[in-house]
Amino acid sequence: MITLHQAGYHGIALPDYGIGLDGSNDSTSCVFTSHAHADHIPRTNGQQVYATPATSRLMSLRGYQEPITETEYYQPVETDRARITFYPAGHILGSAMIFVETDEGDLLYSGDCRTPPSPASEGFDYPENIDYLIVEATFGLPIYRWDSHEVLFDQIRKFASDTLNQDATPVFFCYNLGKAQEVMHALAPLQQRVQIHGAGYPLCSVYDEFDINLGNYEAYNRETVKGSILITPSNTRDSGMLNHIKPVKTAYVSGWAAVESRRTQLNVDQLIPLSDHLDFFELIEWCKKLHPRHVYITHTPNSDVVMHYLSQEGISSSGLFSSM
Numbered sequence: 001m002i003t004l005h006q007a008g009y010h011g012i013a014l015p016d017y018g019i020g021l022d023g024s025n026d027s028t029s030c031v032f033t034s035h036a037h038a039d040h041i042p043r044t045n046g047q048q049v050y051a052t053p054a055t056s057r058l059m060s061l062r063g064y065q066e067p068i069t070e071t072e073y074y075q076p077v078e079t080d081r082a083r084i085t086f087y088p089a090g091h092i093l094g095s096a097m098i099f100v101e102t103d104e105g106d107l108l109y110s111g112d113c114r115t116p117p118s119p120a121s122e123g124f125d126y127p128e129n130i131d132y133l134i135v136e137a138t139f140g141l142p143i144y145r146w147d148s149h150e151v152l153f154d155q156i157r158k159f160a161s162d163t164l165n166q167d168a169t170p171v172f173f174c175y176n177l178g179k180a181q182e183v184m185h186a187l188a189p190l191q192q193r194v195q196i197h198g199a200g201y202p203l204c205s206v207y208d209e210f211d212i213n214l215g216n217y218e219a220y221n222r223e224t225v226k227g228s229i230l231i232t233p234s235n236t237r238d239s240g241m242l243n244h245i246k247p248v249k250t251a252y253v254s255g256w257a258a259v260e261s262r263r264t265q266l267n268v269d270q271l272i273p274l275s276d277h278l279d280f281f282e283l284i285e286w287c288k289k290l291h292p293r294h295v296y297i298t299h300t301p302n303s304d305v306v307m308h309y310l311s312q313e314g315i316s317s318s319g320l321f322s323s324m
């Protein structure tokens with residue numbers, strides 16, 4: 001059994017190996033970062049930090065100031081007692097699962113992951129023969145089952161085209177890193193002008209650099225936004241950003257859009273449940289395929305349902321750190 005400690009907000013430490021996963025504490029000398037979403041960026045102070053090149057660039061653009069050792073997928077890092085390798089996680093550009101090989105067994109930390117992978121990511125891949133799996137279960141309830149990317153991308157394009165044909169401005173509410181660029185990638189074949197919120201705009205350059213087609217885009221401009229497609233986080237609506245663009249039609253793009261009550265909560269015209277996390281069934285299927293000795297479940301309000309389904313498959317599991 002490999003000892004696991006909580007490290008920081010969402011992070012995990014392997015104290016016997018000096019390794020931090022998305023977090024650090026006094027025991028960690030090397031910290032591996034799965035991706036550039038804020039809750040996974042570690043607070044570090046002089047430790048050696050590793051990330052994929054895309055994640056490293058996104059972290060820097062989001063204000064992370066410590067040095068980062070850029071490490072490609074499949075390029076192992078050797079420490080005195082372990083070997084650590086990044087595998088593509090399919091969640092957002094640069095996202096990685098972290099594979100740690102030790103004398104006590106081999107552990108895979110999923111970070112946030114998605115299979116089938118986001119078409120705006122490097123794909124999804126993992127090593128054979130895993131002893132321990134630490135997996136996120138953000139959508140770990142059987143009410144969550146996603147449609148295919150083809151179906152959801154068609155919905156995105158249809159919503160945009162229909163709205164533009166009605167001489168209205170289509171607005172997609174989505175998170176600034178990952179979901180925004182995935183929606184832009186889905187919209188690219190329409191060859192329409194897209195504007196993206198100022199906080200998301202600089203992050204798009206990293207997608208360009210890694211050859212993900214984001215189409216014809218520019219930063220949000222109050223004077224010229226009318227008639228283009230707008231991509232912005234849902235909380236920007238409160239700032240009155242949309243007040244001068246009329247008429248508009250709004251769509252909320254998120255795994256949480258699977259919950260119908262969000263339509264009235266957010267007052268949007270359409271819900272598009274495009275997620276960059278595993279749905280419940282994808283999670284169980286993947287665990288069955290891997291069949292590790294033990295599964296640790298994180299990022300979930302309640303791990304009991306996942307544990308129940310895994311036990312029916314003969315897979316032992318537990319929630320990791322009840323506070324997570």
Ligand SMILES: [Zn+2]
Pocket residue numbers: 035037091112
């Ligand atoms: Zn994430």
Ligand SMILES: [Zn+2]
Pocket residue numbers: 037039040112299
């Ligand atoms: Zn996360």
